[in-house]
Amino acid sequence: NPDGTFRDKADHIQQISDYGFDLGGPIIKDKLWFYGSWGKQDIRLVRLVGTTDSTQLTSYNAKLNWQATSNTMVSAFFFDGIKAKTGRSPGSGLNEPDSFLWDQANAYEENRPQGLWKLEVSQTFSPNFFVSAKAAYYNTGFGLISRNPDQSYTYDYVAGQTVGNYYDYFPVRPQKTLDTAANYFTQGLGGSHELKFGFGYREVTTSTNYHWTGNQLVGYINSTTDQEARLYREGGPGAEGKYLNLYAGDVFTKDRLSINLGVRWDWQRARNTPASAPAN
Numbered sequence: 001n002p003d004g005t006f007r008d009k010a011d012h013i014q015q016i017s018d019y020g021f022d023l024g025g026p027i028i029k030d031k032l033w034f035y036g037s038w039g040k041q042d043i044r045l046v047r048l049v050g051t052t053d054s055t056q057l058t059s060y061n062a063k064l065n066w067q068a069t070s071n072t073m074v075s076a077f078f079f080d081g082i083k084a085k086t087g088r089s090p091g092s093g094l095n096e097p098d099s100f101l102w103d104q105a106n107a108y109e110e111n112r113p114q115g116l117w118k119l120e121v122s123q124t125f126s127p128n129f130f131v132s133a134k135a136a137y138y139n140t141g142f143g144l145i146s147r148n149p150d151q152s153y154t155y156d157y158v159a160g161q162t163v164g165n166y167y168d169y170f171p172v173r174p175q176k177t178l179d180t181a182a183n184y185f186t187q188g189l190g191g192s193h194e195l196k197f198g199f200g201y202r203e204v205t206t207s208t209n210y211h212w213t214g215n216q217l218v219g220y221i222n223s224t225t226d227q228e229a230r231l232y233r234e235g236g237p238g239a240e241g242k243y244l245n246l247y248a249g250d251v252f253t254k255d256r257l258s259i260n261l262g263v264r265w266d267w268q269r270a271r272n273t274p275a276s277a278p279a280n
Helices: none
Strands: 012-028 032-046 052-069 072-088 102-106 115-126 129-139 142-145 153-156 161-164 168-172 175-188 191-211 217-221 227-231 238-254 257-273
Touching (some): 012 052
Parallel strands (some): 153 217
Antiparallel strands (some): 012 032, 052 072, 102 142, 217 227
């Protein structure tokens, strides 16, 4: 402050810690290798009004490489990043009491493994021909959770603060990916050819659930003479996107000449998926 004193409740960082470990090495000499890691960040903040914000970021990584034959390499990978946040601000722009804040956690597609799972197989058919195929599934999403689902909330612009408990928000966004790429090297027309061809497919779905707390009425006190209530109902919208591509090309080199020719086809489709919501 200008008079030399300090504010004891100003926004400030209370703690930052970061720790973890990794481990890797051969399981079978020249055949099978593994690598794994675990890490955690712990970040704690205190706001001007005295409420706390605690964020914990935990990550898991694991990889396995298998030299199945002299020409075949198999690689498996797993990752999951977990964000747990206690006291997240909904960003109303007003002073928010502790009861109005969100708690955040990961959310996943039900009855499916959580996190990112990827499998890759690389095959060398000859010194001139190489193919790589990858498939992945990523089960990801998050939830913003109110601290009391039985109490509704109000924006009080006269007092400059919020009252009550904010709504719940749960988006889940799994993704599926398949990708194949091939390279073939040959000579012709007095130069070198690097032929490339392959395809890719990706499917992304989103399902989101909104739940307004209490009686699903939201109050707005805009002034002493301007007050209103807005009526909401639960929602569960969903969407799905599918993407497919095919491509082929040739990089021709001769002396100082380089020509890159190719063709690619893309197909995309998106739609809203069926959803239902209970009555207010």
